[in-house]
Amino acid sequence: xxxxxxxxxxxxxxxxxxxxxxxxxxxxxxxxxxxxxxxxxxxxxxxxxxxxxxxxxxxxxxxxxxxxxxxxxxxxxxxxxxxxxxxxxxxxxxxxxxxxxxxxxxxxxxxxxxxxxxxxxxxxxxxxxxxxxxxxxxxxxxxxxxxxxxxxxxxxxxxxxxxxxxxxxxxxxxxxxxxxxxxxxxxxxxxxxxxxxxxxxxxxxxxxxxxxxxxxxxxxxxxxxxxxxxxxxxxxxxxxxxxxxxxxxxxxxxxxxxxxxxxxxxxxxxxxxxxxxxxxxxxxxxxxxxxxxxxxxxxxxxxxxxxxxxxxxxxxxxxxxxxxxxxxxxxxxxxxxxxxxxxxxxxxxxxxxxxxxxxxxxxxxxxxxxxxxxxxxxxxxxxx
Amino acid sequence: xxxxxxxxxxxxxxxxxxxxxxxxxxxxxxxxxxxxxxxxxxxxxxxxxxxxxxxxxxxxxxxxxxxxxxxxxxxxxxxxxxxxxxxxxxxxxxxxxxxxxxxxxxxxxxxxxxxxxxxxxxxxxxxxxxxxxxxxxxxxxxxxxxxxxxxxxxxxxxxxxxxxxxxxxxxxxxxxxxxxxxxxxxxxxxxxxxxxxxxxxxxxxxxxxxxxxxxxxxxxxxxxxxxxxxxxxxxxxxxxxxxxxxxxxxxxxxxxxxxxxxxxxxxxxxxxxxxxxxxxxxxxxxxxxxxxxxxxxxxxxxxxxxxxxxxxxxxxxxxxxxxxxxxxxxxxxxxxxxxxxxxxxxxxxxxxxxxxxxxxxxxxxxxxxxxxxxxxxxxxxxxxxxxxxxxxxxxxxxxxxxxxxxxxxxxxxxxxxxxxxxxxxxxxxxxxxxxxxxxxxxxxxxxxxxxxxxxxxxxxxxxxxxxxxxxxxxxxxxxxxxxxxxxxxxxx
Numbered sequence: 001x002x003x004x005x006x007x008x009x010x011x012x013x014x015x016x017x018x019x020x021x022x023x024x025x026x027x028x029x030x031x032x033x034x035x036x037x038x039x040x041x042x043x044x045x046x047x048x049x050x051x052x053x054x055x056x057x058x059x060x061x062x063x064x065x066x067x068x069x070x071x072x073x074x075x076x077x078x079x080x081x082x083x084x085x086x087x088x089x090x091x092x093x094x095x096x097x098x099x100x101x102x103x104x105x106x107x108x109x110x111x112x113x114x115x116x117x118x119x120x121x122x123x124x125x126x127x128x129x130x131x132x133x134x135x136x137x138x139x140x141x142x143x144x145x146x147x148x149x150x151x152x153x154x155x156x157x158x159x160x161x162x163x164x165x166x167x168x169x170x171x172x173x174x175x176x177x178x179x180x181x182x183x184x185x186x187x188x189x190x191x192x193x194x195x196x197x198x199x200x201x202x203x204x205x206x207x208x209x210x211x212x213x214x215x216x217x218x219x220x221x222x223x224x225x226x227x228x229x230x231x232x233x234x235x236x237x238x239x240x241x242x243x244x245x246x247x248x249x250x251x252x253x254x255x256x257x258x259x260x261x262x263x264x265x266x267x268x269x270x271x272x273x274x275x276x277x278x279x280x281x282x283x284x285x286x287x288x289x290x291x292x293x294x295x296x297x298x299x300x301x302x303x304x305x306x307x308x309x310x311x312x313x314x315x316x317x318x319x320x321x322x323x324x325x326x327x328x329x330x331x332x333x334x335x336x337x338x339x340x341x342x343x344x345x346x347x348x349x350x351x352x353x354x355x356x357x358x359x360x361x362x363x364x365x366x367x368x369x370x371x372x373x374x375x376x377x378x379x380x381x382x383x384x
Numbered sequence: 385x386x387x388x389x390x391x392x393x394x395x396x397x398x399x400x401x402x403x404x405x406x407x408x409x410x411x412x413x414x415x416x417x418x419x420x421x422x423x424x425x426x427x428x429x430x431x432x433x434x435x436x437x438x439x440x441x442x443x444x445x446x447x448x449x450x451x452x453x454x455x456x457x458x459x460x461x462x463x464x465x466x467x468x469x470x471x472x473x474x475x476x477x478x479x480x481x482x483x484x485x486x487x488x489x490x491x492x493x494x495x496x497x498x499x500x501x502x503x504x505x506x507x508x509x510x511x512x513x514x515x516x517x518x519x520x521x522x523x524x525x526x527x528x529x530x531x532x533x534x535x536x537x538x539x540x541x542x543x544x545x546x547x548x549x550x551x552x553x554x555x556x557x558x559x560x561x562x563x564x565x566x567x568x569x570x571x572x573x574x575x576x577x578x579x580x581x582x583x584x585x586x587x588x589x590x591x592x593x594x595x596x597x598x599x600x601x602x603x604x605x606x607x608x609x610x611x612x613x614x615x616x617x618x619x620x621x622x623x624x625x626x627x628x629x630x631x632x633x634x635x636x637x638x639x640x641x642x643x644x645x646x647x648x649x650x651x652x653x654x655x656x657x658x659x660x661x662x663x664x665x666x667x668x669x670x671x672x673x674x675x676x677x678x679x680x681x682x683x684x685x686x687x688x689x690x691x692x693x694x695x696x697x698x699x700x701x702x703x704x705x706x707x708x709x710x711x712x713x714x715x716x717x718x719x720x721x722x723x724x725x726x727x728x729x730x731x732x733x734x735x736x737x738x739x740x741x742x743x744x745x746x747x748x749x750x751x752x753x754x755x756x757x758x759x760x761x762x763x764x765x766x767x768x769x770x771x772x773x774x775x776x777x778x779x780x781x782x783x784x785x786x787x788x789x790x791x792x793x794x795x796x797x798x799x800x801x802x803x804x805x806x807x808x809x810x811x812x813x814x815x816x817x818x819x820x821x822x823x824x825x826x827x828x829x830x831x832x833x834x835x836x837x838x839x840x841x842x843x844x845x846x847x848x849x850x851x852x853x854x855x856x857x858x859x860x861x862x863x864x865x866x867x868x869x870x871x872x873x874x875x876x
Contacts, residue, residue, distance in 0.1 A: 061859050064466035066489030066737075072859075086851040089840060090830070155839050220643065239646035242837065328585040329645045330837025331830065342586065346826040347459045 051360075057353035064347060078354035087351075090331055090339070091358075093149035093157035102152035109143040135369040138362075155332075161246060162335045162359070166314040166366075169250045169257075174307055176254070177261025182291075184262075185269040195266070202259035210323030213252040217324075239325055242332035249333050252320050257313075261306055268302035269295065297381070304375045308367060315363045336362075413445030413746040420733075421461055422476035424451035425650070427770030428530070428731050431763050432476065432754070439753055445746040455586050458821045465490040465736050473739045474747045479517035479526055479729035483868065484818040486520040492735040494524040497748040504752050505775075512806055513774040516813060517729050521871060526732035527751040529760065531774025533805045534595040534727040536689045537670050539682065542569050542662045551663070553693050553720060554596060554632045561639035561663050570659030570681045578639030580661035582649040585833035590824050591727040591814075592665045593832055597629035598723040598812035599694040600705070603713040606811050607873045610723070611823070612853075613700075614875065617865045619853040622846040624705045625698030630835060630842045637836065645836055657682065667727065668772030671798040675789050676767055684791045688801035691808065693720035715810035723812045724805035730774055765790075772802075779803055816872035817865055819856045827852035 027034070058078055060071040082091040117136045121129060142163070149156045156164075180198055184191045201209070216222055219237050228234055238244040272295055280290045318337040321327055327334035327342065334342075336359045344352035420436075422429050429451050436447025450472070452460055461475040466488060475485075485491050498504060504527075506514060513528050520526075536557065538550050546564050551557040557579070565578030583589045594610075601620065602610035612620050620626075637644055641655060649666075656664050657673060659681030664670070673679060674686045696705040697713045706712050713721040733751040735744050753759060757778075763771045764778055765788035773779050779802060782795035790798070805811060815823055827849055835845040857865050 063859065064462045064488055066466065068467060081855075086848050086855065089844065089848070090834070094840070220641075235642055237642040237646075239643055240837075242839070325646055326584055326586040328833055328837060330585070330834035330839040332837060332839065342455075342830075343826070345456055345459050346822050347462055348822065348826070 054353045054356065057349045058357050060350050062347075062349040069349075074350070078350045079358070081351070082354065082358060089155075089157060091157045091159055091336075091355075092145055093160060094154035095145065095148035095152075096154070097152065098148045099152040102147040105151050106143055106147035109147070110140050113139045113143070131368070131372065134365060135373075138365045138369070155242065158331060158334050158336050158339045159362075161331075161333065162315060162317070162337075162362075164246055165250060165253060165317050165335060166311055169253055170307060170310050170314050172250065173254045173258050173261050173310065174303070177258040178265045178303065180258070181262045181265035181269055182295075184266055198262050199259045201256045202263070204256065206256065206319035207323060209252060209256045210320045213248075213255070213320070214324045217248055217252075240329055242329060245325055245329060245333045249317075249321055249324065252324065253314070253317060257310060261310060264306040265299065265303065268299040272298050300381070301375075301379045304370075304378045308370055308375055311370065312363060312367055315359065315367075411444035413443045413742070413749070415444065416742050416746040417446040417448060418473050418743060418747045418750055419471060420447065420449045420474040420476060421457065421464075421472045422449065422451060422731075423454050423457060426768055428476065431529075431769045431771065435754055435759060436750065439750050443746065443749060445750065447750060454588070455825065458825075461485070462488075462490075465738060468738060470736060470738045473736050473743050474733050474751065475736070476529065476731055476733045478814070479513075479528065479732040480814045480816040480820050482526045482732065482734050483520050483816050483872065484820060485734065486525050487818045487864075487868070490737055491520070491525045492737045492739075492744055492748075494527065494735065494748060497745070497752075498524050501748075501752055503756050505757060508757060508775045508777050509755075510774055510776055510779060510806055512726065512811070513730055516726075516816070516872075517732055517774075526734045527748075527755045528730050528732045528774050529751075529754045529763075530731040530771040531802075532667050532726060532728045532730040532772055533690075533802060534591060534665060534667055534725050535801055535805065536692050537656075537664050537666055537686050538689065539564075539569060539662050539685055540687050541685045542567060550687070550689055551692060553695055554599075555695075557663060557692055558632065558635055558639070561636060564662040565639040567662070569662060576660040576662065577641050577655070578662050579636045580640055580647075580652045580655050580664040581633075581636055581644065582647050582652045583637070583640075583644050583833075583836060584646050584648045584651075585829060587648040589836075590829040590832060591725075593629060593633050593828070594812075594814070594824075595665055595692075595725040595727060596633045597626050598725045599691065599721050600629055600696065601625040601698045602723045602810060602812045603697045603708070603715070603721055605715065605809050606813055607875045609869065609873050610812055611815060612869060614869050614873065615866070617857050617862055617869060619850045619857075620700070621853065622850040623698055623700075623703040626846055627842050628696070628705065630832070630845065633832075634836055634842075645833075656686070668798075668802060669767055669770060671767075671772075671794070672765060672788075672790070673767035674794075684794050687794065687797045690801040690804035691722040691724035693717075693722040695720055697721045713810075715808070721810070722808060723810045724808050725812045726805075726814055729814045729816070730772070731770070773799070779806070813873065817868040818860045819865075822856050823853055827856070 056071060059073060059075060061074050061078075063070045063072070081087050113136045117132055120132045124132065145159060148154070149160065180194075184195055184198070204212075216224070217238060219225060219228055219234075228236065238248050276294050276298075277290055280294055285293070316337050317335045318341055321333040321335060321338050322341070325333045327338055331339075336355055340352045340355040340359065343355065420432060422432065429449050432447070432449045436449060440446055457475070457477050458481050461472055461477065462485060464470065464472045465485065482491060498506065509518070509528065510531065513531050517528050517531075518524050518526050536551065538560070542564050543550060543560065546567065548560050548563060551560050561578030563578070566575045568574060569576040581589075581592050583592075598610050601623075602608050608614075610620065612618065641647065641660075643651075652661070652664065652666075653669070653673065655661050656666075656670065657676065657679040668688075670686050671688060674682045674684065693708075693716075695708055697708045697716075698704075699706045699712065708716040708719055708721040710716070715721065733747075733754070735747045735751070739747065754763075757775060760771065760775060761778055761784055763769045764773045765785055778784060779799055782790075782792065782799055785795040785799065786792055814820075831840070831845040831848045831852070834840045835842055840848070
């Protein structure tokens with residue numbers, strides 16, 4: 001009996017304590033759960049449930065009838081046609097023929113990824129190995145598609161158009177945004193004015209940005225038309241060429257999102273203790289050395305976190321290509337989200353949900369990999 | 385002074401009495417709101433709004449017009465009505481789209497309303513629009529507000545200056561376009577374009593490609609169709625006929641504006657109204673749009689051709705092209721097969737079966753008001769409305785048009801072209817089966833856009849369309865689609 005009482009958790013009332021008091025104590029002990037329950041319930045209702053419910057759409061063909069929606073189970077057909085069916089080239093791009101150079105680059109990347117995975121077995125747990133295996137599989141898949149399409153001189157599909165916006169666009173935005181933030185953190189005159197100016201694009205709705213950019217980039221009536229005529233490019237049309245259209249989309253997206261990087265990095269840069277910098281200056285360090293050895297390591301955790309948030313957001317790009325080109329020319333500027341939206345708009349809810357799930361998998365694996373192998377590493381390094 | 389006060393009082397009394405008397409007698413639908421969904425901009429939606437105000441004064445029913453992008457009209461209506469949301473009472477869309485909504489039991493049967501309507505004058509509506517546009521399965525389910533055909537237009541002054549005849553075949557079209565491309569057509573000193581076609585993706589480019597394909601693929605009359613093998617609903621697209629149409633369509637781009645791939649119909653209309661296009665593929669609108677104040681450069685100079693033909697037609701047995709002869713194309717004239725394409729079929733209004741009875745009655749009364757000769761006879765003569773003629777009274781005489789400001793010669797040409805298209809026994813119909821929007825606006829449009837942008841070859845585009853159409857046919861059920869196609873083409 002005594003041993004039984006010893007293992008009872010502290011705080012539990014002994015027998016004989018009034019029920020009301022025991023209830024009060026129980027509530028106290030679970031107060032955390034009660035406080036968080038409404039939020040969890042709301043998330044379950046508005047986020048998790050629709051996500052799970054959309055699996056039924058992704059595995060079905062859905063028709064609208066007078067009695068509502070009718071589902072017909074088709075297994076993974078909606079997914080399969082993105083890889084092997086009528087939507088293969090649209091999603092993956094043209095992957096045939098593969099050039100010798102394409103094979104060589106793929107082989108190099110695949111070997112590098114496998115070596116990384118092999119070495120990981122010594123530094124991580126079996127759970128970590130599962131995560132790294134998933135990351136490696138995704139990397140090899142993406143490398144193959146890249147090498148079979150772009151590297152082999154073929155066109156890319158919505159998969160790599162999306163990755164172009166994410167990887168190239170976010171890199172550009174990060175470099176420019178961080179550069180502007182660094183400049184505005186310096187003791188220069190008028191920096192408050194520039195802070196406001198640089199921040200304005202972020203406050204404009206993406207639809208507004210799309211229409212504004214469409215007018216600005218108009219080669220027949222836009223403000224750059226005289227310049228294009230002057231340099232002999234009056235016949236050049238960015239919207240008729242796949243890469244110039246993608247590039248214009250990325251520029252427009254960057255115009256809107258550089259301020260986000262700018263404002264976050266400015267806050268990080270201004271929080272660096274001045275005494276570290278002053279001590280380095282006393283020791284005779286150059287400006288570049290101060291940036292490399294003091295400033296950059298201290299803002300790195302913020303920088304990679306900001307980049308992660310921006311990447312997650314960039315995967316969802318839809319407004320700009322929809323407004324500026326309607327996904328064209330052809331499907332050149334169509335992101336996966338826009339592709340899903342267009343198919344959804346045609347009431348093909350099954351295929352639309354399947355593409356949305358593919359995007360979810362892509363986003364989760366890439367962003368989780370970036371978080372685990374880059375963000376966490378940099379945060380640990382900063383703490384050390 | 386006293387006399388003036390008395391006069392004023394009398395006038396006010398008379399005004400009050402008269403003002404009260406008119407609505408008191410006409411407020412049949414007081415308190416009813418009719419929500420209409422259609423395309424954005426003044427075209428189509430504008431007259432609905434303006435005549436909606438008149439209708440409200442006459443009947444008390446409030447007309448609310450909501451405008452959404454063209455590509456969203458059908459899915460929004462289908463979604464709203466199928467899920468029982470019923471926030472939309474009336475959809476104004478392509479007549480051909482009604483069949484899918486009707487198959488799902490979402491459209492109100494308008495026959496009882498028509499039977500009690502003594503102003504609609506159904507016999508005055510051209511047979512094609514009355515029987516194909518307004519009816520589904522033999523019952524009236526829609527009311528037209530517009531009649532549509534795609535035609536080719538040419539600048540009489542430009543062709544005359546270049547010493548050229550209007551094109552007869554698509555090869556001629558390319559030839560004429562190549563010869564006039566680069567000419568200054570509006571006197572502003574800049575080079576203008578041989579051909580203007582709206583080729584933007586997710587817009588209306590997929591109609592124009594069908595205008596190119598119809599005379600090559602359809603040879604044995606309207607009932608033959610040119611999209612499917614009607615007996616099996618196997619797509620009739622992966623063949624030499626459609627391949628040639630795709631190639632011809634793409635070739636027009638060499639003589640078009642540099643931004644043509646990103647141009648919607650509003651963009652090309654702005655160009656031809658500014659006098660910058662020698663040839664164009666369009667609906668009936670340019671006939672009246674050239675009368676607008678901002679189209680002074682082309683007023684009376686833009687003539688229509690009912691249909692462009694083809695010297696080669698598809699042999700469905702072999703899948704190859706053969707010369708158009710009396711055997712291969714019985715309706716051909718001088719070795720040229722014509723098949724004017726009733727693209728879109730015209731804008732028509734349909735009523736949600738799930739709306740309440742009073743709203744449905746008010747909705748019908750409004751659509752009838754729009755459709756009646758007194759109103760539509762005016763609307764079709766104004767280019768900005770987007771409404772084209774569909775009543776016999778509008779097509780039989782040029783008087784209405786000349787009164788509206790159209791030069792007699794142009795009126796003769798314009799109505800002549802539309803009548804010639806309507807009278808052609810090989811006229812080609814737009815798709816009117818369940819999934820029509822998916823077959824064309826999604827699958828055909830996407831693959832066409834990718835071919836035009838050099839992403840895929842014509843063979844890949846046609847193979848992808850074939851596969852995509854097969855998927856849709858399987859979704860809706862092959863037997864059901866065979867029956868729907870027979871009904872649509874009048875072969876059942």
